[in-house]
Amino acid sequence: MATQSEAGAISAGTRRTTQMLLNQIFGPLLQILYFVIGSAVILGTIVIVLAFLLQGTRSDINLLQGTLIILPQVIVDSLVRGFLYAMIALGYTMVYGVLEFINFAHGEIFMVGAFVVAGFGLMLNSAGLLRDFPGILFVIIAVLLGAAVSGILAVSVERVAYRPLRNSPKLVLLISTIGMSLVLQDLVRIIATSTPLGFNARVLTPDLGSAIRLATLPNPGGRDINVIIDARSMIFIVASIVMLIFLNYLVNVTRVGKAMRAVAQDRPTASLMGINVNNIIALTFLVGGALGGAAGVLFGIRVQAINPYVGFLPGLKAFTAAVLGGIGNITGAMVGGIVLGFLEAFVASYLSLFTAGAFAGANYADIAAFSILIIILIFKPEGLLGEATVQKV
Amino acid sequence: MATSESKSPFAAGSNPSNPFLHGPALYALVTAYLVIVPSLAIGNMMSNPRPSLLGDILFLGLLGSFLLLHKAPLSPTYKGVAAAILLGAVLPYFGTFNQFYMDVMIQIAMFCVLATGLNVVVGFAGLLDLGYIAFYAVGAYTWAIVSTGQANNFIPGGHFPLGPEWFFVFLPITLLIGAIFGVLLGLPVLRLRGDYLAIVTLGFGEVIRVLLTNLDRPINITNGAQGIKGIGQPPLFLNPIFNAFGLNLNRAQTVQLHFYVLVAVILLTMLLVVYRLSVSRIGRAWTAIREDETAAIAMGVPLVRMKLLAFVTGASFAGAMGMVFAAKQTFVNPPTFDLIRSINILAMVILGGMGSIPGVLLGATLVTLLNLQILPRITSELEARTTLPAALDPAQYQRLIFGLMLVLMTIFRPQGLLPEERRNQELHGDTEVPSAVPDKPEAEPAPSSSTPTESGGTGA
Known part of the structure; x- marks a missing residue:
């Protein structure tokens, strides 16, 4: 009987049309696109209206013009932050979907990815190959390498520190993840300080190309507005989109993905259906960790200076993003990351402009992110795309 | 400590596996320990007041006598009297010889207060609070701002700095401010499930730290990243008593002795409050919430109010202790209150045993000793014998050590070193449940x- 139903499922699977396939892979990306456009339009309108209202408060500069000039740059920055949080948030949300706990060590998995690219760059440099290395190839190798290292690390952490505690109270498991996060931070610190990398490691890369001018907008009040995107941000955005497509394919189309969704939905029943739950959980950590590691590599390439504690804050914010989108929901994590990235970049860029420098925007962006977390949890704890869950007794 | 002992199951006192160790023989043995170790420690101090390996070991032995008193099946009266003599006379006298040991003892007591407070939240009510240090920071900054000229920046009138006599006015005020912040954070977030609560409190702790770093503009409230220095110390109100005993102390010793008395009184008060709460109706409600929220609601436990009470109890004592900390250090800055401190306190609770008051005291003592004494001692002993690269200095491995401690404890001994009775059975007794x-x-x-x-x- 079991074989019969399985055969039925397979034949139903093979009968999927190309359109359905495309829908399953690109549907979530379309949703992200809606949220990108929506966030950009809404936040852009808000800052322009604010600039218009506050026009008289600054005598030294033209506030409206200043707002418009930096707007395209802010949107690019928002996209980079958004995709960064989206990729890390996926790791949180996938683990939460399967095991229902917050993996605090995920931020450190991301940080390890950044150190992998730093180490890779350093090795190439000491071999004298770095200068002539093709940029695209460097990025691809580094991302694959970082994803592999971080993914394997995430699986081993699960095996060592979380699996023995799977049936313990959740509080105990949570404490173990916090401990693991500290252990990873210090292990990386020890490795980094005892190698030529050093505590504040520089990420050496080959020449990745110069900034690209996307468009020039006419500005009636003064000089034209150039929409410029630097090469590193461009790489970040493109690579993230490629990886999100891959993830959607893996989760929505393949058999393994179906098993993952089944385990997330109902672990005991999934195991009754012949799914090896332990393997699927390990796979979840592998995929989540690999995405986190790849995000770390891209982050390292973009910011070019890292230390063993860089994973903490992005990890925390990515968790916020996962909650914002509805924890356990994969599309939700991507959307939440994008929305959070936009909100944060706008606060970081415009707060000090609007308050005449009284508040340093970059610092208050963190506060904005956590306030969003608290507000979302109070008013809509199921998140933007999540479904309200009823606690079962 | 003595207060929490009165209902100890050991009071009835027999350990059948060890017939020699009970009755008069045990009393004689414990009394001998309590006489010999302190006299050795004080004798060693008299001959050589500088910290040394021998001094460290004797100091540990001195602190170990509390553990001995807790564990040994003796009468509560004996335990109470012995603990009172140790706390009231032996330790302060020992501390007058060496400022370092005195400082360690004061810090142990301070962390005992913090760990006991966090234990109410994590151990009794089962709410994981990762931003606990924020309440401590709020208390510390309150006193730092009013006891220096800092408050003049935003309160007109030039009443500040306040004199030392205001210390005892502000002690209850910081208690209250801690409680208010506990309510402010607690009201919105306590409806959340446990793991969400952990991340929100973590975020709250970071927000407070970022605010402390950035509130030097537009109005200079916290003096930003430079921190506040020259914080006022409490009045030296005990001087007449010291003089009456004929103690000849210098200024530093007097100040330290005052802080010793202050933190000891706060710690004992807190232990009394927390112990009485834990055996009351409220304590049982906390346990019910920890074990099963849904069942607790069904039994009529007012969930949010009880969680809030746990939160506020922990937060208020942290606030008051923060003030004492600021006065003791005379300097505060934002990095003092970062996440690793919260995790440190959490490690104390986990190490000692969640929900167990004596366990948490032991955890706080061990972690503080590890931080202040054992790791630096190992470093200096290693440096004396080998040429150690600076990167391998054991004192720098705090994160690794605490991280490993958390992971290993949760895997191998989740009930802690001195477990609470109920939790011990619950975590170890899957086979006993039937x-x-x-x-x-x-x-x-x-x-x-x-x-x-x-x-x-x-x-x-």
């Missing part, structure tokens, strides 16, 4: 008899 089911008559006497022997066995 004994509570009535359809197994032969297992019925097991719970009543197994309780004391089992926990006695863990100590042996």
Whole structure:
């Protein structure tokens, strides 16, 4: 009987049309696109209206013009932050979907990815190959390498520190993840300080190309507005989109993905259906960790200076993003990351402009992110795309 | 410590596996320890007041006498008197010889207060609070701002700095401010499930730290990243008593002795409050919430109010202790209150045993000793014998050590070193749970008899 139903499922699977396939892979990306456009339009309108209202408060500069000039740059920055949080948030949300706990060590998995690219760059440099290395190839190798290292690390952490505690109270498991996060931070610190990398490691890369001018907008009040995107941000955005497509394919189309969704939905029943739950959980950590590691590599390439504690804050914010989108929901994590990235970049860029420098925007962006977390949890704890869950007794 | 002992199961006192160690022989042995170790420690101090390896070991032995008193099956009166003599006379006298040991003792007591407060939140009510240090920071900054000229920046009138006599006015005020912040954070977030609560409190702790770093503009409230220095110390109100005893102390010793008395009084008050709460109706409600929220609601436990009470109890004592900390250090800056401190306190609670008051005191003592004494001592001993690269200095491995401690404790001994009775059975006794089911008559006497022997066995 079991074989019969399985055969039925397979034949139903093979009968999927190309359109359905495309829908399953690109549907979530379309949703992200809606949220990108929506966030950009809404936040852009808000800052322009604010600039218009506050026009008289600054005598030294033209506030409206200043707002418009930096707007395209802010949107690019928002996209980079958004995709960064989206990729890390996926790791949180996938683990939460399967095991229902917050993996605090995920931020450190991301940080390890950044150190992998730093180490890779350093090795190439000491071999004298770095200068002539093709940029695209460097990025691809580094991302694959970082994803592999971080993914394997995430699986081993699960095996060592979380699996023995799977049936313990959740509080105990949570404490173990916090401990693991500290252990990873210090292990990386020890490795980094005892190698030529050093505590504040520089990420050496080959020449990745110069900034690209996307468009020039006419500005009636003064000089034209150039929409410029630097090469590193461009790489970040493109690579993230490629990886999100891959993830959607893996989760929505393949058999393994179906098993993952089944385990997330109902672990005991999934195991009754012949799914090896332990393997699927390990796979979840592998995929989540690999995405986190790849995000770390891209982050390292973009910011070019890292230390063993860089994973903490992005990890925390990515968790916020996962909650914002509805924890356990994969599309939700991507959307939440994008929305959070936009909100944060706008606060970081415009707060000090609007308050005449009284508040340093970059610092208050963190506060904005956590306030969003608290507000979302109070008013809509199921998140933007999540479904309200009823606690079962 | 003595207060929490009065209902200890050991009071009835027999350890059948060890017939020699009870009755008069045990009393003689413990008394001998309590006389010999302190006299050795003080004698060593008299001959060589500088910190040394021998001094460290004797100091540990001195602190270990509390553990001995807790574990040994002695009468509560004996324990109470012995603990009072140790706390009231032996330790302060020992501390007058060496400022370093005195400072360690004061810090141990301060962390005992913090760990006991966090234990109310994490151990009793089962709410994981990762931003606990924020309440401590709020208390510390309150006193730092009013006891220096900092407050003049935003409160007109030039009443500041306040003199030392205001210290005791602000002690209850910081208690209250801690409580208010506890309510402010607690009201919105306590409806959340446990793991969400952890991340929100973590975020709250970071927000407070970022605010402290950035509130030097537009109005200079916290003086930003430079921190506030020159914080006022409490009045030296005990001087007449010291003079009456004929103690000849210098200024630093007097100040330290005052802080010793202050933190000891706060710690004992807090232990009394927390112990009485834990055995009251409120304590049982906390346990019910920790074990099963849904069942607790069904039994009529006012969930949010009880959680809030746990939160506020922990937060208020942290606030008051923060003020004492600021006065003791005379300097505060934002990095003092970062996440690693919160995790440090959490490690104390986990190490000692969640929900167990003596356990948490032990955890706080061990972690503080590890931080202040054991790791630096190992470093200096290693440096004296080998040429050690600076990167391998054991004192720098705090994160690794605490991280490993958390992971290993949760995997191998989740009930902690000195576990609470109930949790011990719960975490270790999956096989014993059926004994509570009535359809197994032969297992019925097991719970009543197994309780004391089992926990006695863990100590042996």
